[in-house]
Every structure is written in C-alpha cells, then in structure tokens.
Amino acid sequence: MALPELEPGVLPPGAERLRAEVRAFLAAAEFEPRCDAWLTGADPGFSRELGARGWLGMTLPAEYGGRARTALERFVVVEELLAAGAPVGAHWIADRQMGPSLLANGTDGQKREFLPAIARGECFFAIGMSEPGAGSDLASVRTRAEHADGGWRLTGTKVWTSGAHLAHAIVVLARSAPGGPRHEGRHEGLSQFVVRLPGDGVTIRPILGLSGEHHFNEVVFDGAPAELLGREGDGWRQVTAELAHERSGPERFLSTFALVRLVCSLAPGVASGRLVGRLWALRQASLAVAGALAAGRSPDLEAAVVKDLGTRFEREVIDVAREQLAVEPDPASPDLAARLLAQAVVQAPGFTLRGGTNEILRGIVARGLGVR
Template identity: 65%
Template sequence: MSDLDLAPPAVGLPPETEELRAEVREFLAKERADGRIVPRCDVWLSGWDERFSRELGARGWLGMTLPKEYGGHARGTLDRYVVTEELLAAGAPVAAHWIADRQIGPSLLRFGTEFQKQRYLPRIAAGECYFGIGMSEPDSGSDLASVRTKATRVDGGWQLSGTKVWTSGAHHAHAFFALARSAPVEDGNRHAGLSQFIVELDSPGVQINPIRLLTGAHHFNEVVLDGVFVPDELVLGNIGEGWHQVTSELGFERSGPERFLSTFPLLVALVGELSSAGDRLGDAGAREVGALVARVWTLRRLSIGIASLLSSGMPADVPAALVKDLGTRYENEVIEAARLLVDVPPDPGAEGGFARLLADAVLHAPGFTLRGGTNEILRGVVARGLGLR
C-alpha cells in the first residue's frame, strides 16, 4: 500500500468465524444472566475485571494470534477481531487485559527478545499479566517526538527519569512500555535517539498518581520515573529505534473496533428506546439513527481491512489515524443523538439502563480524543500521508 492510499483492502470476515461468534455470544449471555457482567460504555478503559480476563484466557480468547510456544493459539487476526467486537458490543469488562492483548503482545513478538517473550507472553495469553503505555507526557501530548523522559546509560542497563501521563490502568498493571530519549537531538531530527523500555511498575523509583475523571473514577494516571533502573534485558528492540517501533504500535492502538464501539451499548439502547416510542420518533429521528447504524458498519469495514494489513506486517499508520479520527467523531455523535432524541430522567437508574449508559458516555467523551492521539494530530498524519503537508 502506498503512502497516498488511505483505503485498506476490502476484507470480509470468513463464514467459519460465525461459529466462534456464536460461542462468544453464548458465553456473554450466560455471564449477563448470572449477574457477572452488566453492559457499560467505554469498557476498555473503565471495565477492569481480572476474573473476567482470566476466564477469557482460559477459553483461548486472549493471545489468539500469538504462537503456541508462547502460550498463544496461532489463530488468525480476523478470529481475534470477531471476539473483540463481540466483547465491546456487549459492553463487557475488558480493561484489565486490553492493552497487553491488543498491542503489547504483538510488539513483543515483533521486537522483543526471547527472554522477554517467555517472561510476558504466556501470562498475557492467560489473562494474568497487565500492561500500560508510557508515551504521552505533560507537555508533549500527541507529539511523541517531543518526549523529555531521559534514558541514561549506566552499568548493566539504563536509568529513566521523567513523567508520563494519561497512563490507563497503571495503578493495576504489572509493567508498561516507556518511550524515552536515549540520545540528544542532532541536526533537528527529533525522531532519532528515542528508545523503548519495559518498566516493571513495582520497580524502585516509580510513583503512580491518580488522574481522576469528573465522576471521581480512577482510570488514568501520572507515572513519575525517578531514576528508575531498567536492566539491558528489558530494553525493547534496538536502542535508537524507538520511533519506528512506537509508530508501528500505534497502528494496533488506533484502528481497532474500540474506536467506534465504545458507545455501541448506548446505540443499542437508543434503538430500543426509539422502537418503543413508535411514531413519536418522526422521519428526521429515524434518518439520524439510520445514518448512525450505517456509519458504524462503514467504520467496521475500514477497521477489518486494517486488521488484515497489520497481520501481514504492512504499515497502516495513515489509515489507522483516519479510523481513529472518524471513530472519535462518530462516538460523540451517538451521544448527541441519544441526548436529543430521548427524554432522559434526572435519575440515571440502574447499571445497564439507557440513562446510565448515556451518563457514563457523556462523562467519558472528553477522553475519547486523548487516547491514541487528538483529532488535530491525527488529521495531520492523514494530510502528510496524502502529501498535503
């Protein structure tokens, strides 16, 4: 695929995945019936449930594309896609394993040493090892080349000092990938001299401070690295190649179904509310809901195509940025439609109901654009891919 081609291949899900889909749906229906899970919006951020993650691991639904020698199941990318979209559509609590399964596992497989693969991948596939991402910083935001966390060479490894922010789940996670500057900028090339390190979050010198949402919920964190020692065996990939590594990782982060299915439980509840309203919806409301449903299928088509690209090792950073930008805008439009089309009672009511889903989505919406890059940064990536900047 050339840099100017934003369209991923038109890939459909093979018929044999429907058996897997039915199996996942049956499992989720039982979990709901037993009261173990309740549908929520934005579950890949807010739904931390280690029991649920271990259950998925036991069923072979984590680490699905990893080789069997590392505890994986050597299944196809599209099999994993089916499981992922079913979990998100059901509003199931996937946050604990989310980052580890989505991007840490594939990155370790591509860039990690044998020691690192054996150390982490089997536990990731079992739903027993949880990771965060140490990219963003207080003054760098989505401009990753401006990171100021410094990595200094010391005997036997590296010493990291700096601050990372918006680190989802760091207060629960076992480790995170930290992007740091290991060499000064030369000749104005900010992309050179960056490296990635695996920081185990119980290491001396790591301080984790909560960044609470408007609701008071604790999902994001500030992670302060005060002279944290990282041994050579936990350097990810090659020193100085962090920019290449982290941009390939962003393809996994920006293009998945979570970019347009975080509010899907709300969309389902909205359709239910409007169906019960009958003719009161009116033609304009019907058109709006129909457009939302059509767009989610379009975004899904794009996302599946990118999953196919990533599985073949091809670059997908530009189309992934497009999906993330379009998905973020789409999810906010779902929220606006729900607010305008339904008279919402002042009391949100029980978990899983329309009003509660809407309330959670509204409170989480400001964070949609932060995760994986702001819309402005993503549009710049797309414009450069088109040769417009």
C-alpha cells in the same frame, strides 16, 4: 501521492462459529454493560476467564502461549466483547498492542516471560507515552534513559497512563540520545523500555476522571531500572507500528455501542438509522485494517483515518441519544439508559485525546499523502 488503498476485510471460515461461542459465553456471564468498558471496566477475573478460553493473545505463536489465530479472528472476539460492554479493561493494552510489540521487538527472554502470561490473562501492561505539556506530540518526550549498572535507568513523568495501578509492567518511550536539530530529527534518539510494576524508583499517582473513577494515572520515574525493548534509537518506528493496532480497532467506534443499541430499540427512526449506517461503514474500514495487519502490513495512515472518523462518530452517538431518549444523564439512576448516557458524557472529552487528537491524526494523513 495516491490515496492509500486497502483490500476489503473478509472474515475467515469459521468466524461465525467463533462469534456464536463468544456470544453464548457473554450471555451467561454476570456483568452490567457499560460504555467505554475497554478503558473503565477492569475485572482481572473476567480477563483470566477469557485467557482460559483462548481469547487473549490469539495471534501469538503457540510456543509463546498464543493460539496462532489471525487478526481477523481476533477482530470477531474483540467486537463481540465491546458490543456487549464487557469489563475488558484490565488486559486490553497488553492484548491489543504490547503482545504484538513484544513479539516483534522483544528478546527471547522477554517473550517467554511476558507473552504466555498475557495470553493467560495474568499479565497486564500500561503504556508510558504522554507527558505533561507534550499533548499528542510524542516526539517532544523528555523522559530520559541513561546507561547504568549494565542496564538502563529512567527519569521523567508520564500522564494519562491507563491502568498503571493494575499493570505488572509498563512500556515507556524515552529519550536515550539527543534528537536531530530539525523538526523531523526529534524522532531520532528515542527508545522503548520495559519497567516492571510495582518497582523501585516508580511512583504511581491516581488521576480521577470526571465521574470520580480511577483508571488514569501519573507515573513518575526516579532512576527506575528498565530493560531496552527492541533496538536502541528505534523507539519511534516501534511506537508507530503499535499505534496502528491502537488506532484502528473496533473500540474506536464501539465504545458507546451499548448506548447505540438502546437508542435503536427505544427510538427507532431516521436518526438511529443514520447511526447504524455510519457504524457499518466504520466497521468495514476497521475490518480492512485488520486484514492488512493479518497480511503483515502496517497501515498507519488508514488506522489514523479510522480513529479520526470513529472519534467523531462516538460524539454523534451522544448527541443523538440526548435528542432521542427522554432521560437525563445520571450515573446513579435505576434506568440503564440514563446510566449509559452519563457514562458516555463523562468519557467523551477523552475520545479525541486517546490515541492522538484529531488534529494530530489529520497531520499524519496529510504528511503521508504528501500535502504537508
């Protein structure tokens, strides 16, 4: 099987004008840049301000509160927000993947309820995928969905659920029917469900990170009422399409950009130049995936490659910063470089886990190329 090919991503006319607008807004906004801001930097007020400017739900149709702009225009806004280390964590999952998923799979009622609120920055989503003991193997989920009272009820546990304590709803992957007997058959019988938060039968417990910050959660469903999202048994296909949005975006190589910027300004040289070169290559690959999404394709393999390479780049940023900056990581230091390095170090263990471990991603690529 031939290697996947993507057309180079080309930004649309007006992209630089849009970029200038976002930069001017960010220059006037009050926040401290931080690493991994799309995960740890949640500010609902900031999210609402972005919504008021039309920078959330950008690709959604106008009838659902969106701006009907392209994935490439959204790319411009997103990379500027990430490069600035802006506090975008509250709306991130809703805007990045649940909006497109609801548009593609939701009922008209679900679309009209959630999409305009997502575009306004007033509705945040969490994702219920990972489970205790399952790791990155989504096909092994044990959360059960059963028919009840004309709808569905969920029973099970999800972990590492980012932002569930802030979310107004969560989309849950659950087993609605037995899977097939073979390994590939485990993908059968999976469906996605929308659960409103807070809600009956749902318990959200904080999971603190290494820094003591709270952005992860354990979410327990004990007969929680749920609505089917999409078609019953189509959960695996829907999740795979969502992961193309999750794995390929610029957050996969810009999570530590605030640190990259400091390294380049404080210690210019071969090491920082190498980082910039790799960063540019990753940006071009991510931009190409955004172009494929804008054209209506689902570049699953290419997204997996971007995520794998981006994870390794993020770790390299930390190594170079340790070598080149004469600071020790310290989250309480008055030195911004020491604070940013500390933020990157404590978040680094999660880089390879979120969105799928490198080993899982390489397995996806291998299967797609027919060598596994």
